[in-house]
Amino acid sequence: GDSVTQMEGPVTLSEEAFLTINCTYTATGYPSLFWYVQYPGEGLQLLLKATKADDKGSNKGFEATYRKETTSFHLEKGSVQVSDSAVYFCALSPPDQAGTALIFGKGTTLSVSS
Amino acid sequence: EAGVAQSPRYKIIEKRQSVAFWCNPISGHATLYWYQQILGQGPKLLIQFQNNGVVDDSQLPKDRFSAERLKGVDSTLKIQPAKLEDSAVYLCASSPNRGGSGWFFGPGTRLTVL
Numbered sequence: 009g010d011s012v013t014q015m016e017g018p019v020t021l022s023e024e025a026f027l028t029i030n031c032t033y034t035a036t037g038y039p040s041l042f043w044y045v046q047y048p049g050e051g052l053q054l055l056l057k058a059t060k061a062d063d064k065g066s067n068k069g070f071e072a073t074y075r076k077e078t079t080s081f082h083l084e085k086g087s088v089q090v091s092d093s094a095v096y097f098c099a100l101s102p103p104d105q106a107g108t109a110l111i112f113g114k115g116t117t118l119s120v121s122s
Numbered sequence: 123e124a125g126v127a128q129s130p131r132y133k134i135i136e137k138r139q140s141v142a143f144w145c146n147p148i149s150g151h152a153t154l155y156w157y158q159q160i161l162g163q164g165p166k167l168l169i170q171f172q173n174n175g176v177v178d179d180s181q182l183p184k185d186r187f188s189a190e191r192l193k194g195v196d197s198t199l200k201i202q203p204a205k206l207e208d209s210a211v212y213l214c215a216s217s218p219n220r221g222g223s224g225w226f227f228g229p230g231t232r233l234t235v236l
Contacts, residue, residue, distance in 0.1 A: 012164070044227075049229075050229060051125075051126070051213070051227040051228050051229040051230060052165070052213065052215075052227040053227070054224060054225075097164055097165075099164075108170075108178070109155050109157075109167040109170050109178070109215075109225075110165075110167075110225060111167075112164030112165045112166075113164050114162065114163050114164045115162075115163070115164050
């Protein structure tokens with residue numbers, strides 16, 4: 009079945025460092041891909057998304073490009089801030105099951121220190 | 123616009139006890155989801171409603187879990203009897219049209235079973 013694999017955490021960085029969180033997926037066809045963020049004590053929030061190959065999603069300085077050839081959707085940010093400390097989830101929406109719930113990876117915890 | 127509301131935010135019970143969680147989706151959202159998020163894992167779908175009908179409950183442990191969405195608005199998820207492995211955060215999400223316009227998550231209910 010469809011699945012998402014994320015890099016293991018935690019990821020610990022200093023402020024202004026470059027961030028990459030790897031995400032790969034398994035799905036038939038072309039799913040929509042998402043990154044969600046969960047700040048401490050809060051619910052999941054959509055960070056960015058991409059719905060077709062080569063699309064780049066971006067928001068708040070974060071970017072991710074839908075790579076069909078490598079079935080990947082890696083999250084990047086050029087300069088992280090302490091306020092970016094959170095858990096990040098990669099997710100997909102299966103292409104052939106419109107309306108089906110999201111399938112999530114295990115999440116990657118990011119901790120940024122000043 | 124008010125977000126997805128959930129209550130209680132925290133609950134601690136003994137194993138074999140019963141517990142219920144409540145969710146009020148965003149007004150007008152026809153689709154409602156319950157997810158279980160065990161510590162260190164990504165959210166896993168338990169049940170999906172479209173209005174007051176069940177779309178997918180294939181991953182709901184029906185021997186102990188039940189859910190309803192009377193009148194197609196708010197929803198209740200119940201566990202009876204609870205087991206230690208049910209300790210998790212229970213997330214409710216809603217969507218206006220089965221994900222086509224995105225999914226919106228509530229803050230979750232953290233359940234601890236002792």
